[in-house]
Amino acid sequence: MCSLLTIALIEANAQNSILENRYSFDTKKVSLYDALNIVSQKTGYFFIYDSRILENERRVKLEARGEKLESIIKGLLNNPKLDLRVLSKHILIYEKKETTATPKSEQNRHDSTIIISIKGTVYDNQTRKALQYVSVAIEGTSSGTITNGEGFFILKLPQSNEQLNIRISHIGYKPYTLPVMLVRDQKIDIYLKPDIVSLQEVVIRRVDPTEIITSTIKNLKTNYSPIPFYLTTFYREGVLKNSTYLSYAEAILKIYKPTINQFLGTEQVKEIKSRKIINADQTDTLLMKLKGGVSACLSLDIAKNIPDFLELSEVDKYRYTLSDIISYESHNAYAIGFVQKESIEEPLFTGTIYIDTDSLAILGADFEINPSFISKASDYLISQNRRTHIVKPERFAYSLTYRKIGNHYFTNHAKCDIQLKVRKKGRFFSNNYTAFLEMATCDVDTKNVIKFDKQETIRPQVVFLDIPYNYDPDFWGDFNYIVPEEKINEALKRINSKIGKVE
Incomplete structure (x- = not known):
């Protein structure tokens, strides 16, 4: 029992430590969307957020000299109502709630009769256009849904599955995986990266x-x-x-x-x-x-x-x-x-x-x-x-x-x-x-x-x-x-x- 608790604490601390790491940037004014992409490429962490709470097109300066990542991100957001949460290789940007929910008991956390939902819109990372008919599935299960003609989806799942991951996939794009626990009961935007390989760049045997x-x-x-x-x-x-x-x-x-x-x-x-x-x-x-x-x-x-x-x-x-x-x-x-x-x-x-x-x-x-x-x-x-x-x-x-x-x-x-x-x-x-x-x-x-x-x-x-x-x-x-x-x-x-x- 003690060893399991110790492992969990070490993992949480390791994930949160990314916000304590120091980075340097020197970028001219770009959109907030592009600035977060630059940070993502340098840190290897992916941002998740609802575009309704961010101004994606707002011009920002990404300048820092050995500053903590948390300070850099919050400086870009420039909104005291927003906060950060880290899990796995993802950083969730979310709006602080006025009240704090009462923690659920361990029994309730694994109750399969309680249904949680995740809402989101899936976009092309390059064009930023919504993607239709994208598969949104719960890893390790046969359950899932798809995005509609506007790229929007609602995924419902039993609370007992909150330890699992969501996998978002579409033909011609790199799949995207994120923890249910990070985004449960959230509205998020997800950007898939195109992954089309030109025939000229692939060495394959001649095929008919x-x-x-x-x-x-x-x-x-x-x-x-x-x-x-x-x-x-x-x-x-x-x-x-x-x-x-x-x-x-x-x-x-x-x-x-x-x-x-x-x-x-x-x-x-x-x-x-x-x-x-x-x-x-x-x-x-x-x-x-x-x-x-x-x-x-x-x-x-x-x-x-x-x-x-x-x-x-x-x-x-x-x-x-x-x-x-x-x-x-x-x-x-x-x-x-x-x-x-x-x-x-x-x-x-x-x-x-x-x-x-x-x-x-x-x-x-x-x-x-x-x-x-x-x-x-x-x-x-x-x-x-x-x-x-x-x-x-x-x-x-x-x-x-x-x-x-x-x-x-x-x-x-x-x-x-x-x-x-x-x-x-x-x-x-x-x-x-x-x-x-x-x-x-x-x-x-x-x-x-x-x-x-x-x-x-x-x-x-x-x-x-x-x-x-x-x-x-x-x-x-x-x-x-x-x-x-x-x-x-x-x-x-x-x-x-x-x-x-x-x-």
């Missing part, structure tokens, strides 16, 4: 991208789960006419996934909770219903539901090019572009697939129906119940990523974006319809997995409950979910106000 594709297909059974498993997912879909939302739906789903050897149709879906809103002002317009819904997202598991660009019998229809070697989760990956050959005139896919250089596992893909031939795909992409309108497909695009848990890869995020032009016969002007389907994996369970009772399941094409939609952060309880973007929230508020007037 077509051979990589064929080898990847042959390795599917090795890299993906040989046993059934459950996915807990957050699903959402939306339809817009021009810039006005016609409908929006969200759901927490539990999905039974069979082994990689079984057909896609054997998957089962159980609804945990859902809500949907329909724009009352748009009931007299052409209704666009999303064909497939949940099943469309499930079909994007291309390791199981093989698309033609991964079919051995169809490979000859495509031209593959090795465009880059990129980084994902500290591993190198082939970025292989594909497009149908010039002699092929049927509508096929074009895009990029990312394949681990060592295991040949599929890490993700971004692809779409070839824009040059999409008009030929109209018949099987669109089911028209009305003959009064002419519907022209403009874009059908898809993206997905996988996450490695243990020795196998599982779907992490899947998204489909649709753009159509719709014109009523006899009219000159068209309306633009857009839609999206999106599913993010929040948890994976491989233990005691059995198929659901049939009465528990829903059809993957189900239309979710018409529950009046109000943004309520507590609606999903302890489940992780994709936070609605601000533009969606504003649109849904307007729809709700109209529904209130109608009622």
Whole structure:
């Protein structure tokens, strides 16, 4: 007991001592953001903070001669309300609280029924633009979430996991790991560093991208789960006419996934909770219903539901090019572009697939129906119940990523974006319809997995409950979910106000 306490104290003192170390800087006026980056590069410690409490663009002088690091940082911040906390290789800049929370007992600290949350926004370190669909996972577990279209996330986890780390990763970027204990119940900004390796800078054996594709297909059974498993997912879909939302739906789903050897149709879906809103002002317009819904997202598991660009019998229809070697989760990956050959005139896919250089596992893909031939795909992409309108497909695009848990890869995020032009016969002007389907994996369970009772399941094409939609952060309880973007929230508020007037 004494030795454990001694080790803990030594570790804490060692971490806090970085603030006592002395450094010298002589830098002309730069932004506060750049100044903190310079300090980070020299010390090897990473800063974590909420940009709302700092003025990132404020010009500061970084000048010091043998001063303590704590004094240097606080001089840059120039705000007595801000303080510093050190853990591992991270320095948290946070706002001091007016009151001090009562310390939790040791029993409460490990209570799995208490849920804590971490909020944050993920940015590109160079451009400072928000990054969409970044994986935010709890190391050592199968739980996690993703950032939304504005780079924002909320991660919920049991307090018993506060000793673990959060791992933030995205294709083409260096992964970022930080302790839960440091940022629990905080709002933070995280900057990922691009990690794209130019082909000219990498010495590799000459590779044939077509051979990589064929080898990847042959390795599917090795890299993906040989046993059934459950996915807990957050699903959402939306339809817009021009810039006005016609409908929006969200759901927490539990999905039974069979082994990689079984057909896609054997998957089962159980609804945990859902809500949907329909724009009352748009009931007299052409209704666009999303064909497939949940099943469309499930079909994007291309390791199981093989698309033609991964079919051995169809490979000859495509031209593959090795465009880059990129980084994902500290591993190198082939970025292989594909497009149908010039002699092929049927509508096929074009895009990029990312394949681990060592295991040949599929890490993700971004692809779409070839824009040059999409008009030929109209018949099987669109089911028209009305003959009064002419519907022209403009874009059908898809993206997905996988996450490695243990020795196998599982779907992490899947998204489909649709753009159509719709014109009523006899009219000159068209309306633009857009839609999206999106599913993010929040948890994976491989233990005691059995198929659901049939009465528990829903059809993957189900239309979710018409529950009046109000943004309520507590609606999903302890489940992780994709936070609605601000533009969606504003649109849904307007729809709700109209529904209130109608009622």
